Amino acid sequence: MLAPLLFALTPTVQPNDWVVYQPAKPNGKQIVFLSGDEEYRSEEGLPQLAKILALRHGFRCTVLFSVNGKGEIDPDEHHNEPGLEALDTADLVVMLLRFREWPDDQMKHFDAYVKRGKPIIALRTSTHAFDLKSGPYEMYGWQSKTWPGGFGRHVLGETWVSHWGNHGQQGTRGIIVARHPVLKDVQDIFVTTDVYEAHPPEDCEVLVRGQVVDGLHDDDQPANIEKQNSLGQNQPVNDPMMPIVWTRGKTLTTTMGAATDLLNEGLRRLIVNGAYWMTGLDVPAKADVTLVGDYKPSPFGFGGYKKGVKPGDLASN
Numbered sequence: 001m002l003a004p005l006l007f008a009l010t011p012t013v014q015p016n017d018w019v020v021y022q023p024a025k026p027n028g029k030q031i032v033f034l035s036g037d038e039e040y041r042s043e044e045g046l047p048q049l050a051k052i053l054a055l056r057h058g059f060r061c062t063v064l065f066s067v068n069g070k071g072e073i074d075p076d077e078h079h080n081e082p083g084l085e086a087l088d089t090a091d092l093v094v095m096l097l098r099f100r101e102w103p104d105d106q107m108k109h110f111d112a113y114v115k116r117g118k119p120i121i122a123l124r125t126s127t128h129a130f131d132l133k134s135g136p137y138e139m140y141g142w143q144s145k146t147w148p149g150g151f152g153r154h155v156l157g158e159t160w161v162s163h164w165g166n167h168g169q170q171g172t173r174g175i176i177v178a179r180h181p182v183l184k185d186v187q188d189i190f191v192t193t194d195v196y197e198a199h200p201p202e203d204c205e206v207l208v209r210g211q212v213v214d215g216l217h218d219d220d221q222p223a224n225i226e227k228q229n230s231l232g233q234n235q236p237v238n239d240p241m242m243p244i245v246w247t248r249g250k251t252l253t254t255t256m257g258a259a260t261d262l263l264n265e266g267l268r269r270l271i272v273n274g275a276y277w278m279t280g281l282d283v284p285a286k287a288d289v290t291l292v293g294d295y296k297p298s299p300f301g302f303g304g305y306k307k308g309v310k311p312g313d314l315a316s317n
Contacts, residue, residue, distance in 0.1 A: 017071070018083040019311045020062045021050050027058035029279045032090040034110075036066040037098035037125050038075045040193070040300045045259030046096060047314050051292035052268065053275055057284075062086045065311055066100070073309050078131070084109040091279045094121045094271070096257055097129035099142070107137045114155060119250040119278035121271060123257025124193065127152035128160035157200035157248040161230050164242050165194030165212040168301075170223055172256065173211040174266065175241060180207050182252060182273040185286040189270070190218040191261035193300060195237075197229060198255060200246050208245035208270075210255070212237045245270065252278060259297035265289055 033050050035042035043065055050061035064083045068074035078101045087093065087109045102110070114120075122129075129151055132141035139146035142159050152159035165172060174189025195210035213220040228234050245254040252274045256267055268289040276283045298304050 017067060017311060018062060018064045018086075019047065019050075019314050020060070021047075021054035022060055023054045023058045025058050026060055027281065029058075029091045029275075029281065030060045030062070030086075030089060031092045031094060031275060031279075032086045033061060033063040034081065034093060034095040034097055035063065036075060036078075036081055036100050037096055038305075039098065039302055040096065040124050040257065041259035041298050041305065042096035042123070042257075043073050043075060043305060043309075044297050045257065045262050046094065048259070048262060048292065048295050048297075049094065049268070049271060052289055053272060055292055056288045056290065057272065057275070059275060059279075062090075063311070063314070067311070071310055072307070073305070073311060075305050079103060081106055087113040090118065092119050092121065092275060094123070094275070095126050095129065096123040098125035099131040100129060101131055104135060104137065107132070107140070111137055111140070114151075117250060120155070120252070121274050121278065122156050122251060122253045123271075124255055124261075125160070127156060127158050127196070127198075127253070127255065155248075156251050156253045157204040157246060158198045158253070161197040161199070163194050164197040164227065164229075164237060165210075165223070167194050169216070170194050170212050170214060171216045171218075171220065172244060173213050173218070173222075174208045174244060174256075175211050176208050178205060178207045180205070180247070181277045181283045182247075182270055183207060184269075184273050184283050186266050186270045186273070188218070189256075189264060189266040191256045191258070191264055191267060192216045193256060193258045193261055195242050195244060196255040198243050199231070200243055200248065200253075204243075204246040204248040206243040206246045208243070208254075209241035210244035211241055250278065258300045260300060262297065263291075263295075 147154035
């Protein structure tokens with residue numbers, strides 16, 4: 001019963017469109033969360049991250065959703081993400097999007113944010129966040145000819161390539177390969193989503209690589225199989241291991257991030273540390289990443305979202 005007393009919707013929010021978690025002790029920084037994917041339940045995972053960052057760390061957190069004509073959260077609605085004006089004053093974006101086709105009057109706010117060089121934490125399918133085929137923002141589309149590889153490759157460092165682990169059958173063990181503030185006290189990363197094939201360019205710093213394991217449990221053994229990568233080369237899936245967390249300029253990208261992945265404390269701490277580091281705040285010693293409320297995320301998969309939920313329903317639960 002404590003959490004609703006410490007954060008709540010601000011009076012100016014439109015509860016049928018988006019939700020704001022306002023901290024009791026603001027640290028002066030604003031984060032906007034962009035959810036909108038059909039598979040990995042960003043509409044459940046990002047509100048949980050927002051609650052952690054608001055309640056435990058003082059960030060003002062606005063969560064936006066794909067919303068249908070009934071005012072309901074609908075990940076299959078690719079053309080509407082109300083509230084993107086919040087990006088105009090945001091200090092950080094945390095996003096998990098997949099193949100969105102926002103109209104120009106919404107997309108212009110995201111474009112302006114990117115052009116200002118503001119920081120982004122991009123989760124899972126954000127490497128292929130947009131599927132815009134024409135118009136002034138065509139370059140963001142993952143198949144763009146203007147920006148080959150679209151927003152993912154041009155801004156983050158990689159677009160959609162392939163599933164490297166067997167989807168839904170082989171989980172991911174994170175192997176830390178660098179020293180960096182976002183990895184402060186990050187340990188024991190394991191998620192049930194699979195490793196993506198990724199080849200970020202040399203101007204990216206790889207922080208964590210993904211060990212493909214034979215199963216969906218943290219004690220499963222590393223997979224011992226070969227695959228042909230997109231470059232036409234045969235290689236063992238774990239030699240070399242694919243990057244699963246990297247930085248590039250003011251972006252932090254991880255191919256983990258499904259709502260179920262956030263049950264892992266190490267991944268939550270990496271993202272919370274990233275919010276501090278990317279907004280110019282000192283990363284705390286062992287940041288508090290305790291889950292807020294009764295968090296029981298839905299399994300990843302198409303068609304698995306909870307029907308009939310409106311953003312306002314998430315204001316205090």
